[in-house]
Amino acid sequence: MAVKKRNTTGAAAGRKSAAPAADADTEQRILDAANSVFLRRGTAGARMQDIAAEAGVNHALLHYYFRSKERLAEAVFRRAATRLLPPVVAILASDLSLEEKVARVVHHELDELRAAPHLPGYLLSELNHHPERAGQLVQALAGVDPERIRPAIFGTLAKQIDERVKAKKMRAIAVEQFIVNLVSLCIFPFAARPMLNTMFGWKEEEFARFVERRRGELPSFFLDALRP
Amino acid sequence: MAVKKRNTTGAAAGRKSAAPAADADTEQRILDAANSVFLRRGTAGARMQDIAAEAGVNHALLHYYFRSKERLAEAVFRRAATRLLPPVVAILASDLSLEEKVARVVHHELDELRAAPHLPGYLLSELNHHPERAGQLVQALAGVDPERIRPAIFGTLAKQIDERVKAKKMRAIAVEQFIVNLVSLCIFPFAARPMLNTMFGWKEEEFARFVERRRGELPSFFLDALRP
DNA sequence: GTCTATATTTCGATAGAC
C-alpha cells in the first residue's frame, strides 16, 4: 500500500536550479514552518493551512512533500526529540569529572532552551498525549552511543556521585534521582515560563534575566545539595 | 448574540429528583468526564463525543449545559489551575518555619500529583498554547488570600531564607530561584513521566517507587542545597 | 432534561491543469 510519492527523509535527488523564486529549499522551508507551528500550537492544534502560510507555499505542497499531517508531525517530533535529552545523556556518560558534567549540562540546556523556549512544553505535551512516541526518544538516545550508555550512567556516573558523597560527608542519592533533579532544574522553568511570568508579574525581559542569573547559580546549588 | 441558555457556574437552581437513573448530577458528570478527557488528550485533541461517552450521556447535552467546547474547556482549565499552584503559594505565605514549609509543599504536591498524573502535562501544555489563559492562574492565586501574599512571599519567606543562609553559611539565593527550584523538583518528574519511563526502562510500578522514595529524600536534598 | 436527526464548519487530502 501507499504509493510513496517521494522520500521524506532524503532531499530531492537531482534538483538543480529551476524553482522560480524559491530562495531556500522548499522541503526545508516547509519543515521549518511546521516546526514553528507545531511547537507553538501542539500537534492537534496545528493547522496545515497555517504551516503553508508560514512557509509561503500552497498547502497542497505539504502533501506533496510529506504525505499527511501525521507524517509531518512525526518528522517534527523526531527533530525535537533529539535536541534535549540525548546531549544530556552524552555528557553524563562521558569521562569528564562530575563537576564538569553538571556545569556542561546546565549550560548546554539553558542555551538550547533560550533559543527554543517552546521546546519543553511541546515535548512534554506530545509525550503525555501520545506515550507511544516515547519510543523515538530511545532511538534518539541510542544514536548517541549504542550500548555503552547504561554502564556509563549506572557505573561510572554512579561511582562519581558516591565518591563525592563520601568525600563531603553528604547524604547518599540514587543516580536516577540525581539525573531527574538536574534535568528538572534546567528544563522546568522553560516549560512553566507562562506560569512564572504570571506568578511573578514578569515580562519576557525579566524572565531572561532570571535565566541568566540561574545559569551562574544552578551548578553550585545543585552540586552542594547533597549533605547531611 | 448569545442567548445564554443556562448558567455554567451555578448548578441548577431548583432541581429535585426526577432524572430517571442519573445516579449523580448530570452537569457534574459531564464536568468530570470533560476533566478526564481534556487532561489526557489536551484541549485541541479532545473530542466532545468522547466526553459524552465517558459521562454516559448524549453529546447534545454537553451543549445544553455548556454552550460550546470552548466554554467547557475553560471550566476544566479553571478547575485544574486551582489545584497545583495556589496551595503552594498558600503554604509558602503562611507563618510556618522554613523547614515545615518545604516539607509540606513536597508532600502536598506529590500527593496531589500521584492522584492526577496528567495534571502538570495538561497545564503546561495549555499555558504554552494559550498564554492568555495564564490570567486565570492569577485569579486562582488571588483566591488564596487577597493582597497579603506578595509581602508574605517577598518579605517573610525571603527573611527566612536569608536567616538559614547566614546560620549555615550557605550561598545566598533569591526567593524566585528558591521557589522555582522547589516547584521544579516536585512537578517536573510527573510532567516528564513518559520520558522518564522510557529513559530508564520503567513500568508504572517502578515510577511509583521512584516517587515514593523521592517523597522522603526531597525535602532534605532541597534544604541542604544552599551552602558555599 | 434527554434523545434523534440534521445542519454547519473546518480541515485534511486529492485530482488535474499548468
Added chain:
DNA sequence: GTCTATCGAAATATAGAC
C-alpha cells in the same frame, strides 16, 4: 514542482420531537 478547485470526512453545534 506548484497552483486551483474540489472532495470527503470528521467534529462542533443546533432544531425539534419526546
